[in-house]
Amino acid sequence: MSTSKLYISYIRKNIIMSNFKKKILITGGAGFIGSHLLRWMVGQHTDTLFVNFDQLTYAGNLANLTDIENSSNYHFIKGDICNPHLVNWLFDKYRFDGVIHLAAESHVDRSITNPMSFIQTNIVGTVTLLNAAKHAWKDDFAGKIFYHVSTDEVYGSLGAEGFFTEETSYDPRSPYSASKASSDHLVRAYHHTYGLPIKISNCSNNYGSYQFPEKLIPLFINNIRNNKPLPVYGDGTNVRDWLWVVDHAKAIDKIYREGAIGETYNIGGWNEWTNIDLIHLMCQQMDKKLKRQKGTSAKLITYVTDRAGHDHRYAIDANKLNNDLNWKPSITFEEGLDKTIDWYLANEKWMNQITSGDYQKYYDKQYEQR
Ligand code: NAD
Ligand code: TYD
Numbered sequence: 001m002s003t004s005k006l007y008i009s010y011i012r013k014n015i016i017m018s019n020f021k022k023k024i025l026i027t028g029g030a031g032f033i034g035s036h037l038l039r040w041m042v043g044q045h046t047d048t049l050f051v052n053f054d055q056l057t058y059a060g061n062l063a064n065l066t067d068i069e070n071s072s073n074y075h076f077i078k079g080d081i082c083n084p085h086l087v088n089w090l091f092d093k094y095r096f097d098g099v100i101h102l103a104a105e106s107h108v109d110r111s112i113t114n115p116m117s118f119i120q121t122n123i124v125g126t127v128t129l130l131n132a133a134k135h136a137w138k139d140d141f142a143g144k145i146f147y148h149v150s151t152d153e154v155y156g157s158l159g160a161e162g163f164f165t166e167e168t169s170y171d172p173r174s175p176y177s178a179s180k181a182s183s184d185h186l187v188r189a190y191h192h193t194y195g196l197p198i199k200i201s202n203c204s205n206n207y208g209s210y211q212f213p214e215k216l217i218p219l220f221i222n223n224i225r226n227n228k229p230l231p232v233y234g235d236g237t238n239v240r241d242w243l244w245v246v247d248h249a250k251a252i253d254k255i256y257r258e259g260a261i262g263e264t265y266n267i268g269g270w271n272e273w274t275n276i277d278l279i280h281l282m283c284q285q286m287d288k289k290l291k292r293q294k295g296t297s298a299k300l301i302t303y304v305t306d307r308a309g310h311d312h313r314y315a316i317d318a319n320k321l322n323n324d325l326n327w328k329p330s331i332t333f334e335e336g337l338d339k340t341i342d343w344y345l346a347n348e349k350w351m352n353q354i355t356s357g358d359y360q361k362y363y364d365k366q367y368e369q370r
Contacts (some may be wrong), residue, residue: 015075017094020049025096027081027129028103030054032211033149035064037100037249042074044253049073051094054103055080061359063350064210081125084132091136098145100256101129104180107214108153111176112308122179123186130190137196147199147256148187152241152266152314153177154202163317164202166264173309191262199259201252203267204316207336208245209343213354217337220279221344222351224286224297234306236276239313243269244336247329254325265325268316271333276301281334285341 017023022045028034029052042050054060056078068074079086081103090096103125105111105118130146137144155164156171172181190196207217220230251267259265273281283297290297321327331339344351353359 013075015049017049020047020073022048022097023094024048024050025090025094025099026050026052027099027101028054028060029076030056030060030062030064031102031106032059032064032208032215033206033245033248034102035061035210036208036245037102037252038065038074039068040246040249041253042068042071046073049075049094051090051096052076053079053081053090056360057105058360059106059212061210061212061354063353063359082120082128084128087128087132088135091132096133096136097143098147098256099129099133100147100149100252101126102149104183105176107212108174108176109214109307111174111179115175115179118175118179122176123182126183127186130186130196134190134194134196141195141197144197145199145256145261146187146190146196147201147252148184149252150184150200150202151177151180152202152204152268152316153311154181154184155314157311158239158313158315160313163315164266165317166202166266166320173311177311197261199255199261200264201255201267201321202264202316203248203251204241204243204269204314206245206248207242208340209347210350211245213351216275216278217282217340218344218351220282221286221341222355224283224300225290225345225348227300229302230279230283230297230300231302231304232275232279233304234310236279236303237274237312238310239272239274239315240278241268241270241272241315242278242333242336243267243271243329244331244333244340247331250330251321251327254327255321258325260324265321266316266318267321267327268318269329269333270316270318271329272313272315273333281337282341285338289341289345 029038105121111118133146154170154172155168170181172178187198191198211218213219213222255265286297
């Protein structure tokens, strides 16, 4: 099939495939976690070619990857994981040894207002990738890996006690988590039915640099800086377990290389915070950094109507990953939050380009299309 029919667009780069021992497809690499994963893996594994396949939705931003865009083992291709022709073409062209699948619609609030795009990308897109991998690898699954990156939200909502383990029954409660749960089930079904070599991880809430400012931490940092209200949903007592995104990226790399086929690993920070305590910590740190009088930022806190179906508490038991693969978070939350706030304050241009919508023009300037 002619590539023009597939609407391929890419950065012009001379990729010599024989230079690489392995080729890995990363989907959603222009998003928050995907860009950190690429930054980490491209630097660590120079004998591996990483092909970043991303549709560049509102959440995908190539400015997240400027520091690696010229690396010889990194290549970007724009496209939709729901397009079977394009996805099959990719597998055919690059002969991937593995896939790390992160592309998704990822924001719970958007899933409440527009569930269909979550069903399409998170479910249909995942099956499209599974079919392409199954087809491309049909002659020999040996050494191949289909790694699906998922969320702890598939397990539902906890009361005051207990943790999600890998054995916890699925009980998703938002369109986002239901679509991710569905994709997890399909990935497992392809393993059990066809023998596709899969791995899955379910991670808690990530925070760090390059996160789209619709999620709690970057949104609130930006609002505090701009003296805008901080909309706390409900009474602010919902609990999340927060993990520094770089630690998530390192966990994914470790599981990809050392995790067992067919297994699931929970990834978490052993770091639970009620939203309101976290928001007060952010306000305190921001007051210091912006040299504002103590208590200034907290005055921006505004209680608003609760999110529909708001899950009360998520908490991960990550002991399997710790015991089997010797992984644990590298920094404390206070350190991580401090670094994160510093990054957003130092990268005002990145934030302004997002809030003005200008980041979406970056692709047109940098990349060729055919
Ligand atoms: P994100 O929204 O920041 O990025 C998603 C990326 O996927 C974007 O670059 C977007 O352009 C791309 N994408 C969306 N639809 C696509 C499509 N149809 N085809 C190709 N690309 C498409 O998300 P994130 O926070 O980086 O999350 C990445 C993955 O990790 C998701 O699967 C998410 O469910 C999972 N996860 C996220 C968190 C978290 O706290 N952010 C926690 C656990 C798991
Ligand atoms: P979010 O970052 O959207 O992640 P998730 O819903 O996947 O956990 O939200 C984190 C928590 O913060 C969640 O309990 C909802 C709450 N929240 C607010 O109180 N106000 C906000 O403006 C946002 C975006 C989230």
